[in-house]
Amino acid sequence: MAKLIRCATVIIWDEATMTNRYAFEALNQTLIDITGVDYPFGGKIMVFGGDFRQVLPVVPKGTKAETITASIVKSPLWSHIQIIRLKQNMRSINDQRFGEFLLFVGDGVQPTIIDEMIKIPTSMAIPWNGEESIVRLLEEIYPNIKNHSSDTEYMVSRA
Template identity: 40%
Template sequence: MPYALRRLFATILVHSQPSDVRRLWDSFCHHLSEDFGRSGLVDELEIMSQTLQSISDFLESMGKNASMYDLPKLTMVSKHRDLLKSREVIEEQYVPIPATDLDAHHHLNHAQTLAYDMIMDCIDRNSGGLFFVNGPGGTGKTYLYRAILATVRSRGIIALAIATSGVAASILPGGRTAHSRFKIPIELHENSYCTISKQSGLGNLLRLTRLVVWDEAPMCRRYAIEAVDRTFQDLVGNKEPFGGKVVLLGGDFMQVLPVIPKATIEETIDGSLIRSYLFPRMKVILLHENMRAKNDHVFCEFLLRMGAGVELVDVNGNIKLPTQMVTKVCEGDIEALENKLIEHVYEGLYENYLSSLKRP
């Protein structure tokens, strides 16, 4: 198909370095543009522009630029697309905004409202800000993220939804894992940078971004977060944290710390965000009201005692669940609950897939 041929054409330019690019283009431009010719476009110049823009998108995703090759110049602006925008920028601008998220800021509790107002004030003033939302599970961190993302995106501002884990990323509209979005290298050290070219479409997206929401940040090694910080500074040309962007990180240090193979407790703590040079510069926002079980104070207090490490344990270090919290079920009931959970997860993934199909 022409789409696949254009991707192949870009791959050949980047990895095979043909000696006569223009001759290669002239020989196959008709085959590369067949789908645009069938789409109702009759202007040859418009068809060529669409074809060249598609190839340019592929080149940008590989860290290259069409101007580096002997290709015809884009001499007109397409009627169907703003050719000055990269594919990555357009995808972010078309992330669907759920109506419930747009209305969510009217239903925030007191602590969430203070956090919402503080972050939106930084965005309104277009001044950088570094925040960390700290709260146990169930205190409404994700609800707050979605409210902020919906408000910002509804204004036409680019906001990136990031999470350390894939499950957390799937909960956020337009969510991506940090390693996927920022191209964080696998091998990290204290001076690492992300592999993002200034000329790439992703580099352009990060420069245009005003807000970054990063969920489950405590799960990520501090070297990875610091690499993203240095990359933003380099791309934007600003030495402020994350290049002067508004960055909202969140999570709970009591839940999960970075997984470092064969590391001691001290090494794990040293590799966590709390030991980063960025953490002292963060405005820490505390969420403490459990919104999932706010009518069950005994359960909420039990969760907090567990997280703080003050709940009584037996000789093996195990915590005994209170009797009133234990329900006896048969094996068949457990299997039914597991199937229901799997069904719920797949429904969420399928909804995200359908949303992705609506993007250009």
């Protein structure tokens, strides 16, 4: 594994915003030890993906302050990170209303209902009609599932 790490040029870490900063700091020290290069992350290019508007690191029974302290932005490594913002949500490229909805939720401006729950727009919801609704949802996600139940690629593309 160390040989593979030494050969790597780029390491990609998705959903990094959900990870406790100490995991990054441990990886940093590990990469420095493996590569012998005394630069952040052993001189490797790190690509951290994630959205701070989503979930922060989980600190069991932690306070708000402890959760924030666990975030990568509180790590000394943060000063070495260059932020690049994506402009287009590729999942919503064919559905502008869905993209706008995601931005409203992410920016905290989507109206909420009881206990700050977000109401899903009617156009994105399947009305509840017992088990029939579950069957309809599955048909929307996995059309013609009987012919694809053993097709791994088909299932993964819809996960």
